[in-house]
Amino acid sequence: MSLYLCVDCGGSKTSAVVCDATGEIKGRALGGPSNFAYLGIDAFTEAVKVAVSDALKTCTTPHSIGPVSLPTSQPLFAAAWLGVSGVDSQGAIDTITPVISRLLGIPKGRNLIVCNDTHLLAAPLQMHDDVSCAITCIGGTGGIVVSFTQEADGNLKEMGRVGGWGWILGDEGGGYHVGREAVRQIILRADVASVEGQQPAEAAKDTLVGRVMKQFGLKSDVYELLSAVHIPDPVPSLTTADLNVPPYLYVPREKRLSQLAPLVFQSAFEDGDPLALKVLEISSGALVEQICILLRPRGVKASEGVICFGGSLVGVEKYRNMILDQLAQKGHDFKRVEFVDDAAAVGARGLARAHAV
Template identity: 60%
Template sequence: MSLYLCVDCGGSKTSAVICDAFGDIIGRASGGPSNIAYLTIASFIETIQMTVGDALKTCTSPASVDTVGLPPPAGLEFAAAWFGISGADSPSIIEAIMNPLSSLLGVPRGPRLSVANDAHLLAAPIRMHADVSYAVTVIGGTGSIVVSFKEKEDGELQELGRVGGWGWILGDEGGGYSIGKESVRQILAEQDQHSVMESPPPEGALRASLRKYFNIKDVMELLTEVYVLDPTPSTVIDTNQGSPRYMSREKRLSSLSPLVFIAAFEDKDPLALKVLHICAKDLADQICIVVGDVKEGFPRLVKASESVICFGGSVVGLEVYREMVLNELAARGHVFKHVEFVDDCAAVGAAGLRLKYKE
């Protein structure tokens, strides 16, 4: 049978979906992180091998209880595969993983093995709207990236502009990491302002939440908790367990974003709301780089009123935060014709791949 594979490779997890020639999803699995910028090629391929092998288990007859080995056995060959990989931002990185992926999957290099940044998968909704030929994709999870596309006459997507995707040290504005970082910055800034005042800072929900999370009494201890060295690999733990000190510094800050949303929208904390407005504005700033009227010297801009904006990722998955971003854009005159949130890029990608290459 003809199988169509799509793999969404992110900084938090890997999602693999397999559909058959009828467009039905017959295999699905999740694996660990697969941001190629943070992994060796060997580690990346190992994650793909395990995740795709798990997805293939339900494609066997009868269904297997063991991970299926790759390349796939006879009868389970892939007709085409599409990879959207976080961190795959340069031709050299993509070239470095093409041959290993081709060998692993048994799919020859060429049009049936597509490898690109994960933002490309988000552009699939452009095919749902006959009245637009342009898409702006916005990933806002732990990190962030914005990419604009044009759908060509042959159905291929042409990348026009790209902003961000620089990782937590250099960028990721508007994503979960930046929300966590900004929450600490705002609390410390408030503390600084009150150092010359008669009264102490107000003990709002966000301030109390972070003190409890880090198990500290004085908010100035946040500096120590944030800057403590990364743990050794043997002591790194899941972000939902134990002390934040045993997380990597990146996870230590990105794990704060749920606390910020709770403080903002459940407790109505003004400081938490300020943090989210700052980060939504930062993400809107990124989007504004790729949108606007085409003019001399800027031929690759896209007009919002003629485009669909496609959001994906855990942070922009929250409608209240998406609305903040869209309101920022509207205030600058950029109102998109269609707005979509894609919560399952791998499934949308697999279905689109099947339509493109169905026999």
């Protein structure tokens, strides 16, 4: 039986999925972190080895595979596809590929694909005959958009990418951006009120300010948020024994802001808070602007493509709809819309479909 392997190598976990030629999932397993940029080649390879070995142990084929010792000189898979976080250059791919080739016993070439993990989200392009291109839109802790077409051999070809620069430089539309924009809008409204002498009428429906202030253990002065946000990251000597230290001081500055995103979503979509809705309109609009760069005249066409969403924030349908509505207002209606909540499984099925062409 021909088996196909897809491994989603992320910063928090490694997901390995094995399917057959029909796309039926035969085995899967989760492992530890495998971000290549953070771990380096040795720790990365070990994480992949463990996840793939465990996935093979679970395989339900006509004949159980059982424990397999990796590396192997006998190919166990017809093809393998690894989407690796922290891989942003050809140099990184060239470093990883021969190591994975030896690990899995698959020669370098069409049957062994190593790329950035965003590529896995574009697998629906390989599964629909009525689209010729794809845009992946990641909105989770961070954010990035990437465009693809499909080559004659069924593999994906990256056409362009925008964003994914990390929290200091960007991550538009992701959790950090949403949290930062929430604090910005809260402070801006206070600035305007200080000039006009009163709060706007919509402030009466506000629940976001209270939630954000409570998150930081603050009372009534929203300007205290400035100190809470800007205080440096925790020092190693700080422990939970320091009971007089505000809780947010145990949290890195990036997380102080990204952890506000669920509060914004709650206020916006459960309470209808106008301020929270404004924050999400701004954040989703930033993602839309990046997508539109990929849709410029020399880019891909929405009317011929599929947009593939991935990540916890765009996993919320109302937030996705904000993005799609703004794209439609700009004249960009995608032929298909997909939310990919299991990139390794979708990638495995896409790989099998591409090799059936």
